[in-house]
Amino acid sequence: MTFGVNNATVTFGGVTALDDVTVDVPARTVVALVGGDGAGKTTLLRALVREVALDSGEVRAPDKPCLGFLPASSGSWASLTVAQNIDFAGGVYGLTGDALDTRRSELLGAADLTDAADRLASQLSGGMRRKLGFCMAIVHQPDLLVLDEPSTGVDPVSRIDLWRLIASAAAGGTAVIMSTTYLDEAERAGQLHVLDAGHILTEGTYQQVRDHFDGTVTRGTPSRPEWSWRRGHHRHEYWPDNDPPPTAEVVDPDLEDIVIALSLARTTPAGTPT
Numbered sequence: 001m002t003f004g005v006n007n008a009t010v011t012f013g014g015v016t017a018l019d020d021v022t023v024d025v026p027a028r029t030v031v032a033l034v035g036g037d038g039a040g041k042t043t044l045l046r047a048l049v050r051e052v053a054l055d056s057g058e059v060r061a062p063d064k065p066c067l068g069f070l071p072a073s074s075g076s077w078a079s080l081t082v083a084q085n086i087d088f089a090g091g092v093y094g095l096t097g098d099a100l101d102t103r104r105s106e107l108l109g110a111a112d113l114t115d116a117a118d119r120l121a122s123q124l125s126g127g128m129r130r131k132l133g134f135c136m137a138i139v140h141q142p143d144l145l146v147l148d149e150p151s152t153g154v155d156p157v158s159r160i161d162l163w164r165l166i167a168s169a170a171a172g173g174t175a176v177i178m179s180t181t182y183l184d185e186a187e188r189a190g191q192l193h194v195l196d197a198g199h200i201l202t203e204g205t206y207q208q209v210r211d212h213f214d215g216t217v218t219r220g221t222p223s224r225p226e227w228s229w230r231r232g233h234h235r236h237e238y239w240p241d242n243d244p245p246p247t248a249e250v251v252d253p254d255l256e257d258i259v260i261a262l263s264l265a266r267t268t269p270a271g272t273p274t
């Protein structure tokens with residue numbers, strides 16, 4: 001079963017948050033959504049869990065009992081312990097008794113939270129809280145798992161733990177879609193979609209996104225500042241028509257370069273429309 005949205009358009013007042021967006025989320029796959037602030041990532045995820053209604057288009061998602069959602073907020077209750085949070089989420093889906101005990105220990109072990117089982121969620125680090133939210137979203141082994149920036153603000157060690165949990169959910173058969181601000185995570189996802197102002201700029205595996213990228217990226221003092229951006233101590237510059245000066249230093253663009261270059265091409269006057 002492939003979940004997703006077809007030709008989804010969502011507007012809020014005068015703002016178009018999603019404009020004719022189609023995304024597939026197959027079973028056993030992690031799909032990553034990347035894009036800057038206001039790109040439409042949260043709107044797409046909330047549309048999938050039916051918290052936002054489409055103006056037009058179609059949502060292909062299972063009913064609530066087979067859907068797991070980790071919202072951008074913590075996803076757990078501060079005044080409950082770790083174990084109580086998991087039990088509460090499990091109870092919502094009808095898990096009780098031995099089945100709940102087994103599932104709780106399994107999740108706490110996988111998320112390295114066993115020793116924290118009796119701590120209040122309010123006393124956890126940000127990374128531990130996100131892992132707890134993840135456990136609650138997946139307690140009922142949903143068919144579709146929707147994660148809104150699961151690793152934002154999480155330390156590097158917990159990010160690795162979270163990625164392991166996400167990858168193992170997908171390996172177990174779950175269709176996973178997540179937004180992320182970390183492009184290394186997006187590169188590791190089975191499929192990625194780059195959103196900008198409600199449009200999909202590019203999509204596919206990381207290799208496909210690289211292969212389909214047109215134009216040239218150079219490093220050095222930019223001759224067209226509006227087509228340039230900072231990368232570390234350098235500036236990179238995009239040449240959509242492959243016409244950099246002959247002396248320019250050409251670089252092999254990574255995902256960060258590709259995301260920025262394509263969004264410049266969409267918004268810079270006289271840019272190449274994508």
Ligand SMILES: Nc1ncnc2c1ncn2[C@@H]1O[C@H](COP(=O)(O)OP(=O)(O)OP(=O)(O)O)[C@@H](O)[C@H]1O
Nearest residue numbers: 012015016017035036037038039040041042043044
């Ligand atoms: N409930 C709402 N009411 C009005 N406008 C909204 C609402 N939700 C989102 N928007 C607008 O829709 C656009 C897309 O927002 P969305 O939150 O989906 O983007 P995002 O990619 O998740 O961004 P961020 O990473 O900053 O959260 C933005 O212009 C935002 O201001």
